[in-house]
Amino acid sequence: MRGPWHVAVLMGGWSAERSVSLMSGEGVARALESRGHKVTRIDMGHDVAARLAEVAPDVVFNALHGVPGEDGTVQGMMDLMGLKYTHSGLAASVIAIDKQLTKQTLVPHGIPMPDGLIVESESLYAADPLPRPYVLKPVNEGSSVGVAIVTEDGNYGAPVGRDVAGPWQEFDHLLAEPFIRGRELTTAVLGGRALLVTELCPKSGFYDFDAKYTDGMTDHICPAEIPDDITEACKAIALKAHQLLGCKGTSRSDFRWDDERGLAGLFLLEVNTQPGMTPLSLVPEQAARLGIDYAELVEQIVEEAL
Template identity: 35%
Template sequence: MKPLLEQKLAVLYGGTSAERDVSLNSGIAVAKGLESAGFEVQLIDTKGFCLSELDKLAIDRVFIALHGRGGEDGCVQGALEYMNIPYTGSGVLGSALSMDKIRSKQVFQALNLPTAAFAIVDKAQYQMADAAIILQQLGNAVMVKPAHEGSSIGMSKANNAEELHQALVTAFNYDQQILVEAWVQGPEYTIAILGQTALPVIHMVTPNDFYDYDAKYKANTTQYHCPCSLSEADETELQSIALQAFNATGAKGWGRVDVMRNNQGQWQILEVNTVPGMTETSLVPKAAKVFGLSFSELVTKIVALSAEGSV
């Protein structure tokens, strides 16, 4: 294998998922960061692109900047492994399991990692009367999440049976299985992971009901605090929990873990993201900057981790 800086990299971005627009921005930023580090980079929108073309382009390694289905769920990872092309981030299992909100919650639960109570709703079996039963089991407020979407797509809060029914109907447009999670009231944090290092914690503050798509990508009212104002002991504990969750799903290389703290002071793991947003203003770059890494150094480190057998 060639020395790392002599390798030709392809940045896969765009794609066809519901997160295409976010991925387009991530891919452009990653490519610029890699080029400034001295890499030869080919930026490839996978929408309408056949991965077999990578051989013809003499690509040595792939940086995956695809978010959501088809790019973050193990599909591209499996294809690249079949083609014997190294790539950044998690492998097939870690990608697929982390992308599946239901299965990853079951893993957290099995390992006694802290996560909110939940119910699983199948589109084929759901009846309107189920909404009231689910609310009775989980409390007066719940969060509804399509099992295989990211960027808060299809998610909504429900405070009564009618709202839950409508939220499920909306979520069924995105997925056949829906995670209904007991509402967690409290602050939300995110922890970027590089290899086996948890970066400084970020505390997100939004006036919205939760950190939704609008708060993430459109609103100018969302605040990001890093340092996060937790005590040193609390931040260390949260970083440890995040790293345990990351490893529990088989995630590798780099990623991000989202966690909330309820009113009783208990941590509640939300999910593991194996290809989080990577514009220069995204959460992972924000944490990396506080850690002491520029954006170019961050993307170079992610590539280096893939060369160290982290995929």
């Protein structure tokens, strides 16, 4: 389907990543308008189905992040409405948003991921689920929302203190994983190919929500200054994970690499089915390094959906 198109840009919502979604959505909307397309911005509320039916776009650019825009809920609604939309469909979204389901899907196919177990938050006040240091994270949130690194000399207590602020106060269940020392790497997939590898060097030492979305808090080294075999492994794993999960459009795979262990120290942490499209986001940065400007990137994602 050739343009110009009428695109509904779905953004905002009520997840913990609302502010990021609004930034992504506005960037996408402006890019499409600069290319001559008609854009309707929709800040998702509980009347989203009625709004989409009223607008009747050619395609929906799903710029939502987190639940319910990234977990299959909105995808299923749009499937029922017969709407075309960007990024992954219902099944891929359901699996990829859930870190434990992602492991169950990918690890049997040889994708290296950290061991882990689901724990009841209440149990943390009695004993550590793993030897320290370990990581606790929500099972189905993105953007490092609610991630805690529990160390021997940290301020969470031993065991974790009931009154100490952390994800255990917000979520009934958490995923516990061994802490992997080393470096943060990420690889985008677009149009059936892996793009580049970026190393993320947060000045705070931890690539959390603030480090991701606050200008100047994280240095991006793109392409990453790492051995060729690690670069090729990141790209191969990201593409294989994208395909095994059934992702569409673009995805981004996040890694930890223990550089003292070589290839054996590379682990996939998660696959993001709806990567950010903000000025600090990683997919637009990698695309730009390959000569694909922001507006062209947005159009490519829409074209695949159509």
